[in-house]
Amino acid sequence: AETPVNVTVTGAAGQIGYALLFRIASGQLLGAQTPVRLRLLEIPAAVRAAEGTALELQDGAFPLLSGVDVFDNPKAAFDGANVALLVGARPRTKGMERGDLLEANGGIFKPQGEAINAGAAADIKVLVVGNPANTNALIAQSHAPDVPADRFTAMTRLDHNRALAQLAGKLGVSVSALKKVTIWGNHSATQYPDVSHALVEGRSVAEAVDRGWLVDEFIPRVAKRGAEIIEVRGASSAASAASAAIDHVYDWVNGTPEGDWTSAAIVSDGSYGVPAGLVSSFPVTSAGGKWEIVQGLEVDEFSRGRIDASVAELTEERDAVQRLGLI
Numbered sequence: 136a137e138t139p140v141n142v143t144v145t146g147a148a149g150q151i152g153y154a155l156l157f158r159i160a161s162g163q164l165l166g167a168q169t170p171v172r173l174r175l176l177e178i179p180a181a182v183r184a185a186e187g188t189a190l191e192l193q194d195g196a197f198p199l200l201s202g203v204d205v206f207d208n209p210k211a212a213f214d215g216a217n218v219a220l221l222v223g224a225r226p227r228t229k230g231m232e233r234g235d236l237l238e239a240n241g242g243i244f245k246p247q248g249e250a251i252n253a254g255a256a257a258d259i260k261v262l263v264v265g266n267p268a269n270t271n272a273l274i275a276q277s278h279a280p281d282v283p284a285d286r287f288t289a290m291t292r293l294d295h296n297r298a299l300a301q302l303a304g305k306l307g308v309s310v311s312a313l314k315k316v317t318i319w320g321n322h323s324a325t326q327y328p329d330v331s332h333a334l335v336e337g338r339s340v341a342e343a344v345d346r347g348w349l350v351d352e353f354i355p356r357v358a359k360r361g362a363e364i365i366e367v368r369g370a371s372s373a374a375s376a377a378s379a380a381i382d383h384v385y386d387w388v389n390g391t392p393e394g395d396w397t398s399a400a401i402v403s404d405g406s407y408g409v410p411a412g413l414v415s416s417f418p419v420t421s422a423g424g425k426w427e428i429v430q431g432l433e434v435d436e437f438s439r440g441r442i443d444a445s446v447a448e449l450t451e452e453r454d455a456v457q458r459l460g461l462i
């Protein structure tokens with residue numbers, strides 16, 4: 136049998152962690168042929184709860200799960216990691232300024248970046264889910280100088296999936312009829328869900344729906360869907376976030392289908408005027424375990440303005456963490 140792939144999950148006792156771990160154990164993260172060994176990281180106060188989840192994972196009797204270990208020490212948790220899902224983060228609490236939020240997360244993602252640098256496997260792939268995800272990924276990446284920067288990514292796949300679902304509903308088609316939707320920028324309310332190049336059954340989506348709906352309903356609904364879920368469910372989205380994390384890593388490892396692309400926040404190489412080094416969402420394809428930015432797309436004036444606004448927010452976040460000495 137194949138040697139197990141080590142998958143480290145932080146915030147393992149949280150809501151997203153609970154939805155994510157069982158899907159990883161069942162083989163949905165890497166594929167039905169790949170055994171996995173889970174390494175769960177939690178803060179000391181939540182270790183016991185993570186151990187409880189580990190017991191439940193054992194009770195799942197998953198044929199592909201070769202073991203579960205629980206840690207409260209990042210160095211140990213990331214030792215030998217092939218895939219790292221950084222879910223645990225410090226949420227914004229009432230009265231917290233953005234600087235405080237960034238600082239609290241710097242205290243989490245800096246040591247995790249260092250631990251990945253020190254001990255992760257040579258093929259390590261990192262997905263940051265915990266918010267502010269793009270900037271948390273930037274912090275971790277900047278503390279892992281020996282790991283290629285393109286191994287650090289942040290999740291905009293949930294935004295991408297939300298966009299597909301909204302379009303499918305509006306057009307009365309299955310999500311599988313849609314191709315080439317893009318999320319640009321930051322995983323925040325400034326993100327830009329872009330259908331300029333999107334196709335429905337091979338035809339232009341932009342021509343199939345009216346512009347007013349796109350600008351006044353679709354874009355804000357996708358960007359604010361997280362708040363809508365909290366309002367209706369009474370708790371933040373967890374299973375859909377876990378599902379998107381599965382999709383992101385699965386595609387990264389196994390490749391994206393020919394003739395389509397997806398969205399992921401990756402370290403910019405300067406494409407589309409996004410300053411190099413920022414972790415920003417782009418239209419991407421994956422092959423051979425590497426993301427590539429889809430090149431040569433025409434960006435109209437409306438899209439330019441939306442992309443620039445979200446990238447400006449990422450630049451501000453980067454400058455703020457720089458001033459705080461976190462990168």
Ligand code: NDP
Nearest residue numbers: 145146148149150151176177181223224226265266372376
């Ligand atoms: P969740 O599991 O619900 O969320 C975890 C993180 O994912 C949050 O930062 C959350 O951001 C983010 N997130 C990203 N996208 C989404 C989305 N679409 N919907 C919802 N959340 C999203 O949080 P819990 O509080 O249940 O669990 C967090 C766990 O992490 C706790 O068990 C805590 O102990 C742990 N933790 C572990 C650390 C570590 O391992 N070192 C460090 C810090 C915390 P947002 O808050 O903006 O919704």
